[in-house]
Amino acid sequence: MKDKIWLSSPHMGGTEQQFVQEAFDTNWIAPLGPNVNGFEQDLELFLGDDVHVAALSSGTAGLHLGLVLLGVKAGDEVICQSMTFSATANPITYVGATPVFVDSETDTWNMSPQLMEEAIKDRIAKGKKPKAIIPVHLYGMPAKMDEIMAIARRYEIPVLEDAAEALGSSIDGRRCGAFGDIGVLSFNGNKIITTSGGGALVSKNAKVAEDARFLATQARDAAPHYQHSQIGYNYRMSNLCAGVGRGQMEVLAKRVEQRRNVYAQYENYFAGKKGITLLQEPAGYFSNRWLSTILIESSVAGFSREDLRLALEQENIESRPLWKPMHLQPVFDGCAFYGDGIAERLFADGLCLPSGSNLADADMARIFKAIEKVIGQ
Numbered sequence: 001m002k003d004k005i006w007l008s009s010p011h012m013g014g015t016e017q018q019f020v021q022e023a024f025d026t027n028w029i030a031p032l033g034p035n036v037n038g039f040e041q042d043l044e045l046f047l048g049d050d051v052h053v054a055a056l057s058s059g060t061a062g063l064h065l066g067l068v069l070l071g072v073k074a075g076d077e078v079i080c081q082s083m084t085f086s087a088t089a090n091p092i093t094y095v096g097a098t099p100v101f102v103d104s105e106t107d108t109w110n111m112s113p114q115l116m117e118e119a120i121k122d123r124i125a126k127g128k129k130p131k132a133i134i135p136v137h138l139y140g141m142p143a144k145m146d147e148i149m150a151i152a153r154r155y156e157i158p159v160l161e162d163a164a165e166a167l168g169s170s171i172d173g174r175r176c177g178a179f180g181d182i183g184v185l186s187f188n189g190n191k192i193i194t195t196s197g198g199g200a201l202v203s204k205n206a207k208v209a210e211d212a213r214f215l216a217t218q219a220r221d222a223a224p225h226y227q228h229s230q231i232g233y234n235y236r237m238s239n240l241c242a243g244v245g246r247g248q249m250e251v252l253a254k255r256v257e258q259r260r261n262v263y264a265q266y267e268n269y270f271a272g273k274k275g276i277t278l279l280q281e282p283a284g285y286f287s288n289r290w291l292s293t294i295l296i297e298s299s300v301a302g303f304s305r306e307d308l309r310l311a312l313e314q315e316n317i318e319s320r321p322l323w324k325p326m327h328l329q330p331v332f333d334g335c336a337f338y339g340d341g342i343a344e345r346l347f348a349d350g351l352c353l354p355s356g357s358n359l360a361d362a363d364m365a366r367i368f369k370a371i372e373k374v375i376g377q
């Protein structure tokens, strides 16, 4: 069997082990320390916009804390992009609130601002104004943040921006993660950079980041004994993981370039092939191309997304259908949904192709050869 080609695998830069070694040498083996502070500063510098960052144990923890900090409580409703990974929506239920799902639009595959406003109006008419809005930058493509923020401001609803897949993406030079009232990043093993597992909460408000650090370390009040006046969490990032993160930040720009290069190769390969479309960047939008994705219109292409996925699997090459929308997930059965079939079509026709920054030319050649077999039929 040939070596497995993964969808997206960790890609170390080289200096990560030095930062981890430093942690050992100084015995900072805890969910605090110089690497945690250093990693937060690296992220603040990269994101710009005077943001403040709290490094956490995961992106999911960041979304949970984000909802807590925005004051979302049991019985509330939260508007959430339907086309996404379950980790976007699950934290809504952690705080006892209910998701209201909104469909995607076709330019970015992210939350449709029009349908979002429709949902807001309808929920208000039904007697409950949503307490927060969670848009997502899927596969690194920025959502229509200017439109989404403008509508959210008009209705005075805070935005929790799920930028887990979009570190390095931007709109007109403004970085994803810094658009919302609170932004969330992920450094899971399959993301564009990784800390093996980790995440971060981002805010322009220093107090919000400070409160996130406080809640993430069991909400300990200032006292010599253990004193608590709020429910806390154990969500802080380990100093060892943050060491990996500091090393990864040194190569982030390169990783974005490499992923974009993988995408460019697919774009070049599929040019002129009938029934296959790729997701183009709208003017001013810059995607980190975390994952390269295609849509296959089977009636035109002569084969389906599943035909191609199975052919790649035969060659030990991993590919995956696009995210199955949350409003179609059994666990969210019965939740409200505002949409017109876009996310459903994306799920039916879409495939994520191997996209790692560490894909060698020989890997790409193997992938194209496997695709050729299906297209050539």
Ligand SMILES: *Cc1c(COP(=O)(O)O)cnc(C)c1O
Binding pocket: 057, 058, 059, 060, 061, 084, 085, 087, 088, 136, 162, 164, 165, 185, 186, 187, 188, 197, 198, 199
């Ligand atoms: C990965 C991911 C998350 C969760 O991040 P973790 O660090 O794995 O908890 C949330 N939302 C989206 C869209 C993701 O891709």
